[in-house]
Amino acid sequence: QLEKVGFIGLGNMGFHMANNLINAGYKLTVNDIDRSTMRKFSDRGISAVETPFEVAESSDVVITMLPSSSHVSSVYTGEYGLLHGGSQLRPWLFIDSSTIDPYTSRKLSMNISQCLVKESKGNPNSPVMLDAPVSGGVLGAAARTLTFMVGGLEDAYLAAKPLFFAMGKNTVYCGAPGNGVAAKICNNLAMAVSMLGVSEALALGQGLGISASTLTNIFNSSSARCWSSDSYNPVPGIMEGVPSSRSYAGGFSSKLMAKDLMLAKASAEEIHQKCPLTSEALNIYMEMCSRGYESKDFSCVYRHFYSGDDN
Numbered sequence: 001q002l003e004k005v006g007f008i009g010l011g012n013m014g015f016h017m018a019n020n021l022i023n024a025g026y027k028l029t030v031n032d033i034d035r036s037t038m039r040k041f042s043d044r045g046i047s048a049v050e051t052p053f054e055v056a057e058s059s060d061v062v063i064t065m066l067p068s069s070s071h072v073s074s075v076y077t078g079e080y081g082l083l084h085g086g087s088q089l090r091p092w093l094f095i096d097s098s099t100i101d102p103y104t105s106r107k108l109s110m111n112i113s114q115c116l117v118k119e120s121k122g123n124p125n126s127p128v129m130l131d132a133p134v135s136g137g138v139l140g141a142a143a144r145t146l147t148f149m150v151g152g153l154e155d156a157y158l159a160a161k162p163l164f165f166a167m168g169k170n171t172v173y174c175g176a177p178g179n180g181v182a183a184k185i186c187n188n189l190a191m192a193v194s195m196l197g198v199s200e201a202l203a204l205g206q207g208l209g210i211s212a213s214t215l216t217n218i219f220n221s222s223s224a225r226c227w228s229s230d231s232y233n234p235v236p237g238i239m240e241g242v243p244s245s246r247s248y249a250g251g252f253s254s255k256l257m258a259k260d261l262m263l264a265k266a267s268a269e270e271i272h273q274k275c276p277l278t279s280e281a282l283n284i285y286m287e288m289c290s291r292g293y294e295s296k297d298f299s300c301v302y303r304h305f306y307s308g309d310d311n
Protein backbone atom coordinates (compact mmCIF):
# COMPACT_ATOMS: atom_id res chain seq x y z
CA GLN A 1 0.00 0.00 0.00
CA LEU A 2 1.40 3.39 -1.03
CA GLU A 3 -1.38 5.80 -0.20
CA LYS A 4 0.37 7.81 2.53
CA VAL A 5 3.47 9.48 1.17
CA GLY A 6 6.09 11.31 3.20
CA PHE A 7 8.14 13.93 1.34
CA ILE A 8 11.33 15.53 2.72
CA GLY A 9 13.17 18.34 0.91
CA LEU A 10 10.77 20.85 -0.62
CA GLY A 11 13.28 22.94 -2.58
CA ASN A 12 13.42 23.83 -6.27
CA MET A 13 12.66 20.26 -7.31
CA GLY A 14 10.89 18.76 -4.29
CA PHE A 15 8.32 21.55 -4.07
CA HIS A 16 6.91 20.68 -7.51
CA MET A 17 7.25 16.92 -7.06
CA ALA A 18 5.33 17.02 -3.77
CA ASN A 19 2.64 19.20 -5.36
CA ASN A 20 2.25 16.77 -8.25
CA LEU A 21 1.77 13.89 -5.79
CA ILE A 22 -0.89 15.90 -3.96
CA ASN A 23 -2.61 16.66 -7.29
CA ALA A 24 -2.55 12.93 -8.09
CA GLY A 25 -4.52 12.24 -4.90
CA TYR A 26 -1.82 10.98 -2.53
CA LYS A 27 -2.04 11.94 1.15
CA LEU A 28 1.19 13.75 1.97
CA THR A 29 3.15 14.48 5.13
CA VAL A 30 6.02 16.88 4.42
CA ASN A 31 9.16 18.13 6.12
CA ASP A 32 11.90 20.67 5.35
CA ILE A 33 14.33 22.53 7.59
CA ASP A 34 13.10 25.75 5.97
CA ARG A 35 9.96 26.81 7.81
CA SER A 36 8.75 29.22 5.13
CA THR A 37 8.75 26.34 2.65
CA MET A 38 6.81 24.15 5.06
CA ARG A 39 4.23 26.91 5.48
CA LYS A 40 3.46 26.80 1.75
CA PHE A 41 2.06 23.32 2.44
CA SER A 42 0.61 23.68 5.96
CA ASP A 43 -1.35 26.79 4.85
CA ARG A 44 -3.18 24.48 2.42
CA GLY A 45 -3.99 21.91 5.10
CA ILE A 46 -1.15 19.53 4.19
CA SER A 47 0.44 17.86 7.21
CA ALA A 48 3.86 19.50 7.81
CA VAL A 49 5.86 17.99 10.66
CA GLU A 50 9.04 18.90 12.56
CA THR A 51 11.27 15.84 12.04
CA PRO A 52 11.93 13.10 9.49
CA PHE A 53 10.96 10.56 12.18
CA GLU A 54 7.45 12.05 12.39
CA VAL A 55 7.23 11.78 8.60
CA ALA A 56 8.15 8.09 8.84
CA GLU A 57 5.58 7.49 11.58
CA SER A 58 2.72 8.53 9.35
CA SER A 59 3.82 7.25 5.92
CA ASP A 60 3.78 4.03 3.89
CA VAL A 61 6.53 5.38 1.66
CA VAL A 62 8.98 8.25 2.15
CA ILE A 63 10.59 10.23 -0.68
CA THR A 64 13.66 12.41 -0.08
CA MET A 65 14.86 15.19 -2.43
CA LEU A 66 17.84 16.76 -0.68
CA PRO A 67 20.95 18.69 -1.78
CA SER A 68 23.76 16.17 -1.19
CA SER A 69 25.00 12.91 0.38
CA SER A 70 25.57 14.42 3.85
CA HIS A 71 22.01 15.82 3.98
CA VAL A 72 20.56 12.46 2.94
CA SER A 73 22.63 10.58 5.54
CA SER A 74 21.57 12.91 8.33
CA VAL A 75 17.89 12.78 7.37
CA TYR A 76 18.02 8.97 7.43
CA THR A 77 20.36 8.20 10.31
CA GLY A 78 20.57 11.44 12.36
CA GLU A 79 18.73 12.08 15.63
CA TYR A 80 14.97 11.78 14.97
CA GLY A 81 15.88 10.71 11.47
CA LEU A 82 13.82 8.40 9.29
CA LEU A 83 15.39 5.26 10.78
CA HIS A 84 14.95 6.38 14.41
CA GLY A 85 12.15 3.82 14.74
CA GLY A 86 14.59 0.92 14.17
CA SER A 87 12.79 -2.40 13.98
CA GLN A 88 9.42 -0.68 14.49
CA LEU A 89 9.71 1.27 11.22
CA ARG A 90 6.36 2.02 9.66
CA PRO A 91 7.23 2.77 5.99
CA TRP A 92 8.08 -0.28 3.92
CA LEU A 93 9.58 1.75 1.08
CA PHE A 94 12.12 4.59 1.01
CA ILE A 95 12.87 6.42 -2.24
CA ASP A 96 15.80 8.83 -2.45
CA SER A 97 15.64 11.03 -5.54
CA SER A 98 18.60 13.23 -4.59
CA THR A 99 21.78 13.09 -6.69
CA ILE A 100 24.30 11.62 -4.25
CA ASP A 101 27.26 9.27 -4.38
CA PRO A 102 26.54 5.58 -5.08
CA TYR A 103 28.54 4.50 -2.00
CA THR A 104 26.30 6.44 0.45
CA SER A 105 23.22 5.23 -1.37
CA ARG A 106 24.28 1.56 -1.18
CA LYS A 107 25.22 1.89 2.51
CA LEU A 108 21.81 3.34 3.37
CA SER A 109 20.05 0.69 1.35
CA MET A 110 21.84 -2.02 3.37
CA ASN A 111 21.02 -0.28 6.68
CA ILE A 112 17.37 -0.14 5.73
CA SER A 113 17.05 -3.72 4.60
CA GLN A 114 18.36 -4.79 8.00
CA CYS A 115 15.39 -3.16 9.77
CA LEU A 116 12.26 -5.21 10.22
CA VAL A 117 8.90 -3.65 9.53
CA LYS A 118 5.70 -5.18 10.86
CA GLU A 119 3.03 -5.40 8.22
CA SER A 120 -0.59 -5.10 9.21
CA LYS A 121 -1.17 -8.76 8.27
CA GLY A 122 1.38 -9.72 10.91
CA ASN A 123 4.17 -10.86 8.58
CA PRO A 124 7.45 -9.18 9.47
CA ASN A 125 9.19 -7.89 6.35
CA SER A 126 12.29 -5.87 5.57
CA PRO A 127 11.73 -2.37 4.24
CA VAL A 128 13.38 -1.49 0.95
CA MET A 129 15.19 1.51 -0.45
CA LEU A 130 15.22 2.65 -4.07
CA ASP A 131 17.65 5.26 -5.37
CA ALA A 132 15.71 7.18 -8.00
CA PRO A 133 17.50 10.37 -9.12
CA VAL A 134 15.91 12.41 -11.86
CA SER A 135 16.73 14.30 -15.02
CA GLY A 136 14.57 17.03 -16.45
CA GLY A 137 15.37 19.91 -14.08
CA VAL A 138 13.02 22.31 -12.35
CA LEU A 139 10.89 22.77 -15.48
CA GLY A 140 10.49 19.00 -15.77
CA ALA A 141 9.59 18.77 -12.08
CA ALA A 142 6.91 21.44 -12.53
CA ALA A 143 5.55 19.98 -15.78
CA ARG A 144 5.60 16.36 -14.50
CA THR A 145 7.99 15.31 -17.24
CA LEU A 146 10.91 14.01 -15.14
CA THR A 147 12.79 10.82 -15.99
CA PHE A 148 13.59 8.56 -13.01
CA MET A 149 16.67 6.29 -13.06
CA VAL A 150 16.02 3.63 -10.47
CA GLY A 151 18.25 1.23 -8.56
CA GLY A 152 17.11 -1.36 -6.02
CA LEU A 153 14.82 -4.40 -5.86
CA GLU A 154 12.77 -4.78 -9.04
CA ASP A 155 9.56 -5.66 -7.16
CA ALA A 156 9.82 -2.43 -5.20
CA TYR A 157 10.48 -0.52 -8.42
CA LEU A 158 7.34 -1.97 -10.01
CA ALA A 159 5.29 -1.15 -6.91
CA ALA A 160 6.62 2.44 -6.92
CA LYS A 161 5.94 3.07 -10.62
CA PRO A 162 2.59 4.85 -10.05
CA LEU A 163 4.41 7.34 -7.78
CA PHE A 164 7.05 7.99 -10.42
CA PHE A 165 4.38 8.57 -13.05
CA ALA A 166 2.63 11.03 -10.77
CA MET A 167 5.86 13.10 -10.86
CA GLY A 168 7.31 12.29 -14.27
CA LYS A 169 6.81 10.71 -17.65
CA ASN A 170 9.59 8.14 -17.87
CA THR A 171 11.31 5.57 -15.65
CA VAL A 172 14.37 3.41 -16.35
CA TYR A 173 15.16 0.43 -14.14
CA CYS A 174 18.94 0.27 -13.65
CA GLY A 175 19.36 -2.84 -11.48
CA ALA A 176 21.08 -3.13 -8.10
CA PRO A 177 20.97 -0.51 -5.30
CA GLY A 178 23.08 2.54 -6.16
CA ASN A 179 22.82 1.94 -9.92
CA GLY A 180 20.27 4.75 -10.34
CA VAL A 181 22.65 7.36 -8.93
CA ALA A 182 25.56 5.79 -10.83
CA ALA A 183 23.55 6.22 -14.07
CA LYS A 184 22.70 9.81 -13.18
CA ILE A 185 26.28 10.92 -12.54
CA CYS A 186 27.56 9.12 -15.67
CA ASN A 187 24.87 10.85 -17.76
CA ASN A 188 25.83 14.25 -16.37
CA LEU A 189 29.55 13.58 -16.86
CA ALA A 190 28.97 12.78 -20.55
CA MET A 191 26.74 15.88 -20.89
CA ALA A 192 29.34 18.16 -19.20
CA VAL A 193 32.15 16.95 -21.44
CA SER A 194 30.12 17.17 -24.66
CA MET A 195 29.06 20.73 -23.75
CA LEU A 196 32.72 21.63 -23.22
CA GLY A 197 33.73 20.04 -26.53
CA VAL A 198 31.04 21.87 -28.49
CA SER A 199 31.84 25.17 -26.75
CA GLU A 200 35.59 24.89 -27.36
CA ALA A 201 35.08 23.95 -31.02
CA LEU A 202 32.56 26.75 -31.66
CA ALA A 203 34.89 29.27 -30.03
CA LEU A 204 37.86 28.02 -32.07
CA GLY A 205 35.80 28.22 -35.27
CA GLN A 206 34.94 31.82 -34.59
CA GLY A 207 38.58 32.61 -33.87
CA LEU A 208 39.39 31.09 -37.28
CA GLY A 209 36.71 33.17 -38.97
CA ILE A 210 33.69 30.81 -39.23
CA SER A 211 30.46 32.05 -37.66
CA ALA A 212 28.94 29.97 -34.85
CA SER A 213 25.70 29.59 -36.82
CA THR A 214 27.48 28.20 -39.92
CA LEU A 215 29.55 25.88 -37.76
CA THR A 216 26.46 24.74 -35.84
CA ASN A 217 24.73 23.89 -39.16
CA ILE A 218 27.77 21.85 -40.16
CA PHE A 219 27.93 20.03 -36.80
CA ASN A 220 24.23 19.24 -36.91
CA SER A 221 24.48 17.60 -40.29
CA SER A 222 27.82 15.90 -39.60
CA SER A 223 29.51 13.64 -37.09
CA ALA A 224 29.84 16.30 -34.35
CA ARG A 225 26.04 16.50 -33.94
CA CYS A 226 24.95 16.02 -30.31
CA TRP A 227 22.42 17.37 -27.79
CA SER A 228 24.76 20.28 -26.92
CA SER A 229 24.92 21.35 -30.57
CA ASP A 230 21.36 20.68 -31.79
CA SER A 231 19.11 21.08 -28.74
CA TYR A 232 20.95 23.18 -26.16
CA ASN A 233 23.43 25.22 -28.17
CA PRO A 234 25.71 27.27 -25.86
CA VAL A 235 26.17 30.26 -28.20
CA PRO A 236 23.71 33.14 -27.60
CA GLY A 237 21.36 33.76 -30.52
CA ILE A 238 21.80 30.42 -32.30
CA MET A 239 18.68 28.78 -30.87
CA GLU A 240 15.51 30.17 -29.35
CA GLY A 241 14.19 29.08 -25.95
CA VAL A 242 17.49 27.79 -24.55
CA PRO A 243 19.40 29.35 -21.61
CA SER A 244 22.20 30.75 -23.84
CA SER A 245 19.63 33.01 -25.51
CA ARG A 246 18.51 34.53 -22.20
CA SER A 247 21.92 35.29 -20.64
CA TYR A 248 22.17 31.69 -19.39
CA ALA A 249 19.30 32.18 -16.92
CA GLY A 250 17.31 29.15 -15.71
CA GLY A 251 18.21 25.60 -16.75
CA PHE A 252 20.74 23.49 -14.84
CA SER A 253 23.16 25.57 -12.79
CA SER A 254 26.96 25.43 -13.08
CA LYS A 255 27.04 24.85 -9.31
CA LEU A 256 24.97 21.65 -9.64
CA MET A 257 27.07 20.50 -12.60
CA ALA A 258 30.24 21.00 -10.53
CA LYS A 259 28.64 18.99 -7.72
CA ASP A 260 27.79 16.10 -10.06
CA LEU A 261 31.30 16.15 -11.55
CA MET A 262 32.74 15.95 -8.03
CA LEU A 263 30.60 12.84 -7.45
CA ALA A 264 31.80 11.34 -10.76
CA LYS A 265 35.45 12.07 -9.90
CA ALA A 266 35.15 10.58 -6.40
CA SER A 267 33.42 7.48 -7.80
CA ALA A 268 36.11 7.02 -10.48
CA GLU A 269 38.87 7.39 -7.91
CA GLU A 270 37.20 4.86 -5.65
CA ILE A 271 37.38 2.20 -8.34
CA HIS A 272 40.84 3.37 -9.53
CA GLN A 273 39.59 4.40 -12.95
CA LYS A 274 41.41 7.15 -14.85
CA CYS A 275 39.23 10.23 -15.26
CA PRO A 276 41.24 13.04 -16.92
CA LEU A 277 38.22 14.56 -18.69
CA THR A 278 36.13 14.50 -15.49
CA SER A 279 38.94 16.29 -13.61
CA GLU A 280 39.42 18.94 -16.29
CA ALA A 281 35.66 19.48 -16.67
CA LEU A 282 35.36 19.87 -12.90
CA ASN A 283 38.21 22.43 -12.83
CA ILE A 284 36.53 24.48 -15.56
CA TYR A 285 33.10 24.42 -13.90
CA MET A 286 34.62 25.37 -10.52
CA GLU A 287 36.40 28.27 -12.22
CA MET A 288 33.09 29.37 -13.80
CA CYS A 289 31.47 29.25 -10.34
CA SER A 290 34.21 31.38 -8.81
CA ARG A 291 33.84 33.88 -11.69
CA GLY A 292 30.21 34.49 -10.65
CA TYR A 293 28.45 32.03 -12.97
CA GLU A 294 27.43 29.55 -10.27
CA SER A 295 23.69 30.14 -10.69
CA LYS A 296 23.86 30.40 -14.49
CA ASP A 297 23.00 27.44 -16.71
CA PHE A 298 25.94 25.11 -17.29
CA SER A 299 26.05 25.99 -21.03
CA CYS A 300 27.61 29.32 -19.89
CA VAL A 301 30.87 27.35 -20.03
CA TYR A 302 31.08 28.68 -23.60
CA ARG A 303 32.22 31.90 -21.90
CA HIS A 304 35.26 30.03 -20.64
CA PHE A 305 36.45 29.89 -24.26
CA TYR A 306 34.96 32.91 -25.93
CA SER A 307 34.30 36.42 -24.70
CA GLY A 308 33.98 38.32 -27.99
CA ASP A 309 30.85 39.16 -29.99
CA ASP A 310 28.76 36.07 -30.73
CA ASN A 311 27.87 34.62 -34.15
Ligand code: NAD
Nearest residue numbers: 009010011012013014032033034065066067098099137138
Ligand atom coordinates in the same frame (compact mmCIF):
# COMPACT_ATOMS: atom_id res chain seq x y z
P1 NAD B 1 17.33 22.73 -3.23
O1 NAD B 1 18.56 23.16 -2.48
O2 NAD B 1 16.53 23.74 -3.97
O3 NAD B 1 16.32 21.95 -2.23
C1 NAD B 1 16.73 21.14 -1.19
C2 NAD B 1 15.75 21.28 -0.04
O4 NAD B 1 16.15 20.40 1.01
C3 NAD B 1 15.70 22.69 0.55
O5 NAD B 1 14.36 23.14 0.64
C4 NAD B 1 16.34 22.52 1.93
O6 NAD B 1 15.82 23.42 2.91
C5 NAD B 1 15.97 21.09 2.24
N1 NAD B 1 16.81 20.46 3.25
C6 NAD B 1 18.17 20.54 3.38
N2 NAD B 1 18.58 19.83 4.45
C7 NAD B 1 17.46 19.31 5.02
C8 NAD B 1 17.24 18.50 6.16
N3 NAD B 1 18.25 18.09 6.93
N4 NAD B 1 15.97 18.15 6.46
C9 NAD B 1 14.93 18.56 5.70
N5 NAD B 1 15.09 19.35 4.59
C10 NAD B 1 16.34 19.71 4.26
O7 NAD B 1 17.83 21.57 -4.22
P2 NAD B 1 17.11 21.07 -5.57
O8 NAD B 1 17.53 21.93 -6.72
O9 NAD B 1 15.67 20.86 -5.28
O10 NAD B 1 17.85 19.67 -5.79
C11 NAD B 1 17.58 18.55 -4.97
C12 NAD B 1 18.37 17.36 -5.50
O11 NAD B 1 17.99 17.11 -6.85
C13 NAD B 1 19.89 17.60 -5.52
O12 NAD B 1 20.53 16.41 -5.15
C14 NAD B 1 20.17 17.95 -6.97
O13 NAD B 1 21.50 17.61 -7.36
C15 NAD B 1 19.15 17.11 -7.70
N6 NAD B 1 18.73 17.64 -9.00
C16 NAD B 1 18.48 18.95 -9.17
C17 NAD B 1 18.10 19.44 -10.42
C18 NAD B 1 17.84 20.90 -10.64
O14 NAD B 1 17.75 21.33 -11.80
N7 NAD B 1 17.65 21.70 -9.59
C19 NAD B 1 17.97 18.55 -11.50
C20 NAD B 1 18.19 17.19 -11.30
C21 NAD B 1 18.59 16.74 -10.04
